[in-house]
Amino acid sequence: MSNATATDLGSAERVYSADNYLHAGYGLRSWLLTMDHKRVAWLYLVSLTVLFAVGAISAALIRFDLLSPSGLLDASAYNRAFTVHGIVMVFFFLVPSIPTTFGNFLLPLMIGARDVAFPRINLFSWYLYSIGGIFVLAALLSGGVDTGWTFYTPYSSVYSNSAVVFAVLAVFTVGFSSILTGLNFMVTVHKLRAPGLTWFRLPLFVWAIYGTSFVQVLGTPVLGLAMLLLFLDRFLGLAVFNPELGGDPVLFQHLFWFYSHPAVYIMILPSMGVMSMVIPAYAHNRIFGYKFIAMSTLAIAFIGFLVWGHHLFVTSQSVYAGIAFSLLSFLVSVPSAVKVFNWTATLYKGQVTYEAPMLYAFTFIGLFLIGGLTGLFLATLSADIQLHATYFVIAHFHYIMVGGAVSGFLAAAHFWWPKMTGRMYPEIWARFAAVLLFVGFNITFFPQFMLGLAGMPRRYATYPVEFQPLNILSSAGAVVLGVGYLLPLAYLVWSLRYGPKAPENPWAAKGFEWQTSSPPPLHNFYRRPVLEADVHG
Amino acid sequence: MSSMAHQFFYLPEQASTIAAQADAVLIGWIVLSVAVTLAIVGAMLFLGIRYRRGARVDTTPVDESLANRIEVSWIIPTAVVFVVFFFWGGYVYYKAYTPPTGGDPLAINVVGKQWMWKIQHSNGVLEINELHVPVGRKVVVTTTSEDVVHSFAVPAFRVKRDVIPGTYTQLWFEASRPGTYHLFCTQYCGLDHSRMRGHVIAMRPADYAAWLAHQHPQRSLAEQGAALYEAYGCAACHAPGAHARAPALAGLYGTRVRVKGGGELRVDRDYLRRAILEPHQDLVAGFQPIMPSYKGQMDESQILALIAYLQDLKPGRRGPSP
Numbered sequence: 001m002s003n004a005t006a007t008d009l010g011s012a013e014r015v016y017s018a019d020n021y022l023h024a025g026y027g028l029r030s031w032l033l034t035m036d037h038k039r040v041a042w043l044y045l046v047s048l049t050v051l052f053a054v055g056a057i058s059a060a061l062i063r064f065d066l067l068s069p070s071g072l073l074d075a076s077a078y079n080r081a082f083t084v085h086g087i088v089m090v091f092f093f094l095v096p097s098i099p100t101t102f103g104n105f106l107l108p109l110m111i112g113a114r115d116v117a118f119p120r121i122n123l124f125s126w127y128l129y130s131i132g133g134i135f136v137l138a139a140l141l142s143g144g145v146d147t148g149w150t151f152y153t154p155y156s157s158v159y160s161n162s163a164v165v166f167a168v169l170a171v172f173t174v175g176f177s178s179i180l181t182g183l184n185f186m187v188t189v190h191k192l193r194a195p196g197l198t199w200f201r202l203p204l205f206v207w208a209i210y211g212t213s214f215v216q217v218l219g220t221p222v223l224g225l226a227m228l229l230l231f232l233d234r235f236l237g238l239a240v241f242n243p244e245l246g247g248d249p250v251l252f253q254h255l256f257w258f259y260s261h262p263a264v265y266i267m268i269l270p271s272m273g274v275m276s277m278v279i280p281a282y283a284h285n286r287i288f289g290y291k292f293i294a295m296s297t298l299a300i301a302f303i304g305f306l307v308w309g310h311h312l313f314v315t316s317q318s319v320y321a322g323i324a325f326s327l328l329s330f331l332v333s334v335p336s337a338v339k340v341f342n343w344t345a346t347l348y349k350g351q352v353t354y355e356a357p358m359l360y361a362f363t364f365i366g367l368f369l370i371g372g373l374t375g376l377f378l379a380t381l382s383a384d385i386q387l388h389a390t391y392f393v394i395a396h397f398h399y400i401m402v403g404g405a406v407s408g409f410l411a412a413a414h415f416w417w418p419k420m421t422g423r424m425y426p427e428i429w430a431r432f433a434a435v436l437l438f439v440g441f442n443i444t445f446f447p448q449f450m451l452g453l454a455g456m457p458r459r460y461a462t463y464p465v466e467f468q469p470l471n472i473l474s475s476a477g478a479v480v481l482g483v484g485y486l487l488p489l490a491y492l493v494w495s496l497r498y499g500p501k502a503p504e505n506p507w508a509a510k511g512f513e514w515q516t517s518s519p520p521p522l523h524n525f526y527r528r529p530v531l532e533a534d535v536h537g
Numbered sequence: 538m539s540s541m542a543h544q545f546f547y548l549p550e551q552a553s554t555i556a557a558q559a560d561a562v563l564i565g566w567i568v569l570s571v572a573v574t575l576a577i578v579g580a581m582l583f584l585g586i587r588y589r590r591g592a593r594v595d596t597t598p599v600d601e602s603l604a605n606r607i608e609v610s611w612i613i614p615t616a617v618v619f620v621v622f623f624f625w626g627g628y629v630y631y632k633a634y635t636p637p638t639g640g641d642p643l644a645i646n647v648v649g650k651q652w653m654w655k656i657q658h659s660n661g662v663l664e665i666n667e668l669h670v671p672v673g674r675k676v677v678v679t680t681t682s683e684d685v686v687h688s689f690a691v692p693a694f695r696v697k698r699d700v701i702p703g704t705y706t707q708l709w710f711e712a713s714r715p716g717t718y719h720l721f722c723t724q725y726c727g728l729d730h731s732r733m734r735g736h737v738i739a740m741r742p743a744d745y746a747a748w749l750a751h752q753h754p755q756r757s758l759a760e761q762g763a764a765l766y767e768a769y770g771c772a773a774c775h776a777p778g779a780h781a782r783a784p785a786l787a788g789l790y791g792t793r794v795r796v797k798g799g800g801e802l803r804v805d806r807d808y809l810r811r812a813i814l815e816p817h818q819d820l821v822a823g824f825q826p827i828m829p830s831y832k833g834q835m836d837e838s839q840i841l842a843l844i845a846y847l848q849d850l851k852p853g854r855r856g857p858s859p
Contacts, residue, residue, distance in 0.1 A: 033801040075728050148725050154702065155685040155727055157763065159651070243703025244832070249560060249686055250701060284590065286598060292608050315699040316706050319634050323627050330619040334612065336741040341611045344577060347584035349596045356586075362585070366578055379631030380622050383563045388724040389688060453563075455692030457723040460731035464719065495716050 005431030017500065018344020019182070020519040035119040036482050041105035041420070043126045048101065050091055051491070052132055052483075055088035056485065063444075063475040070463040078461035079146040080162070082138075086149025087167060091174050092133060094405055095263060098270035099216075100129070100181060100413045103209045105420055107185060110203045112194030112490065114523045117187040130173030139166035148459060149261075151239035152254040157233040164234060172227045175220045175222045178266075185209055188470045194512070196531050200294070208273020211301040217261045219305070223259035226252060229393075243423035250315055259310035265304040266401060268368075269297060271408025274338055278411050279343050280360035281509040285350030289342040296335030304331040313384045322381055329379035336372055342363060357429035360411035363438045367403025371396055374449065389459075398445045399450065410437070410488060417492065418502030422519040425499060429491045437484035443477025453493055544670040548826050552718055552739060553694035555633050556709040560695070562626050569618070608678050633696065636709045642675040646841045649680065649687035652729040654720065655838055659845060661754030661761060666735030668720065670712055671745035677709045679806065683837050688724035701726055712739035755808075762846025765839055769831065783828065784821045788852035795822040808846050 021038045024030065031039060058148065061081040065073040065386070073081070104122065108115050118120050133471075145167040148154040156164055189210045232238040232385050239245030280287040287293065293425045309317060309325030343365055352358070374396040377383045387393060417425050447470040456467045464470070505514035512529040513520075540730070543560045546567055588594060594670035600608075634643070645668065646657040656664040680689055682702040689708065690697035691714070698708040706744050722733035728774050740748060766772065776784035784794070790809070793801045797820040802808055811818055813835070827835055835843070 020557055025553045049829075071731070075731065079725075079728065079730075109790075146727070151698075152725070154791050155725070159685050161728060237766055243701075249703065270551070283588070288599070289604060289608055313630075316701055316704055319631060322630065322634075326630075327623055330623050332621065334615060338608070338612060340577065342608075344581050344584065345607065347581065347588055349594075349599065350584075351590040351592075351596065352585050352588050353590045362581065364583065365581060369574055373566075373573060376619070376622065377563065377566045377570075378564060380626030381754075382559050382626040382628075382633060383566065384626075385630065385633060385697050386559060386563065389690075390695060436750075449853060455549050455690075455719065455721070457721050457731075459725040462731045466733075499815045503737070519812070537850040 011088050012180045012230070019521055020517060021522045022519055024420070024522045030200060030467075033121060033123070035115070037104050037115050037119065037122060038420070038520065039110050040119075040122050040126055041103075041402040042099040044096065044129070045153065047126075047130060047133060049216065050096060051088050051092040051136070053312065054136070055085050055093060056482070058082070058085035058088070060312045060478065060482065063478040065461060067464070067475050069463050069465045070470050073461065075461040076146065079148075080144035082146045082459060082470075083148050083167075084140065087145070087171065089401075090149055090260075090263070091171050092129075092136065092266075093259050094267040095178060095216075095399055096129060096174075096181070096273065097267075097405065097409050098412060099152065099209055099212055099266075100125070102202050102274070102416060103181075103185060103212075103270065104204075106193070106416065106513055107188055107209055108208060109419075109516065109520060109524055110206050111189065111192060111197055111510060112525070112529050113188065113511050115169045116184050117191055117515045118184050121180050121184055125184070128177035128180070128374035129174055132170045132177065134402075135173060139163040139170065142166060144277055150256060150258075151230060151252070153230065153233065153249045154243065154247075157230050157241050157252075159242075164229070168227050168234075170233050172224055172231075175227070176226045178216045179220045183218075184214040186217065194529065194531070195533055201531070202294075204276035204290070204293055204297075205270075205273040207297050208269045208276070211297040212266050212269045212273075214301050215266050215297075215304060219262040219266070220260045222255055222261055223263075225344035226255035227261070228257075240319070241427070250312070250317070252317065253312055254308065257311045258305075261308040261311065262301075262304045264397075265300050267405045269300060271364065271405045271412075272297070272336075274341055274412040274415070275310055275339075277509075278357045278361045279346050279513070281415070281507050282355060282361070283347050283350030283352050284508070285346055286347075287342070288345035288348065289338070292338055293342050296338045299335040303328065303335075307332050309419070310332070310379055310384070313381060314388050326381050326410060329385035330376070333372065333376055333379070340369055354431075355414075356427060356434050358430055359434035359438075360407050361415065363434065363441075364407040364411065367399050367407065367441065369440075371403055372400030374399065377528040386455075387452055389457055391448040391456045391458055392450035393453060394458050395445045395448035396443045398448070402445070403441055407437075413492070415507070416513070417495070419507050419518050419520070421496055421499070421515055423495045423499030424501050424506065424515075425495045426491050433484055433487040434492075436487065437481060438483045440480030440482075442476050444481050445477070447471075447477075489497070489502075538695075544791055545831065549692045550716065550718070551693070551695075552712055552714040552716055553691075553696070554713050555629070556693070556695045556713070558629050559633065562629055565625070566622065580680070594626055606774060634698075635679045636707050637675045640675055642677045642709065643670065645670075645678045646678055646845075647678055647689055647700065648683060648837045648841070649722065649726075650683035650688070650723070650732040651685065651727055654689075654722075654733070656733050657758055658754075659758045660749070661757040663750070663754070666720070667750055668735070669745065670809070671742045672712045672715050672739050675709060675711045677707060679841070681742045681837050681841070682707050684790070685724045685726045686724050687726050687733065690721045690723040692721070692735070693718035695722060701708045703739060705810070712737075715739050715741055715744070716785040716808070731733070758842050758845040759849040760770070760846075761839075762842040762844065765835070765843050766846055767842055769834070783824060785848045785852075786847055790848045790850070796820060797822050797824075809847060810840055813840060813843065822845060 058081045065071050142163040146162045147160050229240045233241050239247040241247045241249050282464045307329045310329045313322050451470050502518040515529040516525045561604050572731050640805055644659045648655040653664050680700040682700045687700040689700050696708050696710050718737045718748040720735040720831050775786050777785040789804050793803050796802050814832045817826045
């Protein structure tokens with residue numbers, strides 16, 4: 001590990017300059033063998049976009065099938081579509097999305113370091129991610145997987161006739177990428193902060209990445225273990241989850257959700273961190289309740305490990321265990337509510353402007369609020385009997401994951417785009433896309449709440465005819481949503497070449513990353529960044 | 538809750554005694570959520586417009602002790618609302634998931650398999666993907682699966698419970714309104730999961746009796762079990778007498794037995810199922826492990842019939858004879 005703290009390199013010209021990390025090398029080798037956290041971020045951004053496209057195409061297939069009650073695809077294709085959609089979107093987009101891209105790019109900048117603690121491991125994590133992605137493609141090419149992203153046993157371990165092996169290898173491999181990234185970031189935050197940058201002066205995005213890393217490091221090994229046991233069950237006839245040989249299928253559900261519920265917080269905490277940066281930047285105001293937001297991050301990361309049983313309220317799990325898990329699930333919601341209140345209060349006495357990242361932030365608050373409230377329905381025991389495994393659950397977690405996490409991702413992409421590329425995105429188009437996404441998202445997913453209340457089960461390739469009108473509405477919304485995703489892709493790529501050159505700090509925002517040129521030099525800073533007196537404002 | 542409110546919120550018909558109570562919790566949440574969403578989004582828009590850049594308003598920062606009091610002022614009410622819904626929902630859940638003890642409930646067995654529901658009535662009537670029940674009588678459903686995890690869900694009754702291979706799960710309901718209602722499998726179970734659907738037909742007691750009279754079951758479930766008991770030669774060892782090599786079965790159900798290696802177990806359905814399939818586990822103390830496993834010899838429906846026979850077998854009185 002080198003001396004990673006920024007050192008005084010003199011006060012060079014700090015507008016767009018040729019002397020930046022993008023000009024540190026041009027060949028393929030300079031990217032594929034890079035040790036620069038900023039370039040690793042780009043490697044992830046490109047591969048995430050490719051896998052997101054795979055997930056989005058499978059989502060389009062799902063919405064196409066459900067236009068008709070008898071299903072426009074055959075059941076086997078439909079089952080493969082929702083399985084790939086789930087596996088890709090959860091393990092290959094949402095979990096790694098913000099930490100590996102904006103986390104990678106910004107964490108060292110925000111704490112005044114030259115790189116992450118372990119640059120080689122950082123690159124290795126990307127290779128693991130890519131190998132995992134190749135396993136997903138292998139699963140697709142060998143006929144697809146039909147277990148659902150949840151891999152419930154004994155269907156996945158005994159009965160399914162699909163490419164379970166590749167899917168399990170994909171999830172297993174990408175898990176190591178996640179663990180190593182988490183470990184790397186935790187060490188970075190502990191060891192490489194600039195002098196004077198104490199914990200309670202850290203940007204809230206750093207807190208969010210830190211809390212997320214904690215969950216990644218502690219939770220992911222359990223998923224790996226569950227995948228390994230599933231693999232041994234399926235291929236070596238071990239019977240940990242096979243009831244015919246004395247195993248317990250529900251044990252798999254416990255192990256799976258022991259990771260996969262905390263994983264929900266891996267997916268949403270980084271977006272919350274983005275909100276805590278974007279909202280004060282455009283409210284031009286100090287963040288309200290800094291310490292409450294920071295501590296709520298740790299509370300969510302910790303309590304998040306104690307709520308997995310709420311996925312098992314309608315299994316053979318004891319009624320009393322259900323009651324305990326219900327109470328803990330309510331408890332974990334309090335810190336999330338605290339964040340929403342604080343973000344709203346940050347507008348108070350500010351001077352609010354409405355650039356695209358702020359529109360995404362407003363979208364985030366509104367949709368996350370609905371997603372969070374409906375999550376409480378599901379934590380309520382009696383309501384969960386009714387709503388479990390219906391479209392209500394689908395709508396709920398898409399409000400969190402798409403309305404929340406993806407909105408956060410897009411807010412971050414626009415907010416830090418000038419810093420990452422040295423170019424401004426086209427503001428008008430960006431605002432239009434933000435509004436379009438909000439509208440398309442709601443038309444797609446709000447009807448699914450109604451379908452769920454009416455009792456329509458999830459993972460149904462065919463369905464009773466009375467559910468058709470709302471399904472058609474939902475599929476129509478998905479078209480708008482799809483356009484809303486393609487727009488940013490188009491104009492952001494366009495801006496790489498044609499966007500106006502970005503100044504050092506286009507938003508007049510606070511934080512070390514805005515004290516260096518856009519894009520930053522290879523070693524991040526020309527001179528030691530200055531700790532502002534009111535660092536969170 | 539008004540009897541029409543559930544329709545406004547897209548909820549299915551309320552056709553069981555628990556439905557209105559379950560809906561009340563849910564409608565409570567919906568109303569509260571709409572109010573909270575309007576309040577927060579309203580606050581966001583109000584503050585966002587009032588404090589827009591260029592507006593002539595006071596922007597001196599909020600004093601820290603006031604800020605802390607504001608934090609407390611939203612944490613406490615949030616927590617109070619959560620506690621109320623936790624108890625309310627927990628109470629209804631407990632009620633919905635605790636099978637009635639008295640009152641002569643109708644016992645139904647449900648065996649799920651890819652991709653159909655096999656339904657056994659205790660009088661021996663067998664149904665596939667259809668379940669006929671009388672209105673006004675409690676029905677206790679015992680479920681298990683031949684293969685993967687399924688889930689037995691009747692939205693109009695507001696009941697749902699996973700159907701898990703290797704174990705018995707239970708649910709209960711009391712239909713309150715005659716009609717034909719969806720029966721869904723709600724746990725993904727492979728290729729034709731979405732076709733693993735059926736109907737529950739709730740009938741007036743008189744109609745139900747007439748339906749039952751037309752079914753002509755050959756033998757009751759316990760009688761079918763007795764025939765299996767005979768066919769598999771269980772009596773060779775389990776017949777009571779001085780030379781019995783295995784525990785006497787009459788009156789055994791519901792009692793507690795000492796098992797080898799210490800400890801006591803209650804003889805329930807799960808124990809009997811295990812004793813048939815994996816007899817060397819939890820062997821009754823004082824007996825030798827000589828019983829062969831009947832795994833692969835009987836399917837889940839037959840095991841349930843055998844257990845029904847063993848439940849009926851009382852000491853001093855032979856159960857239904859084979």
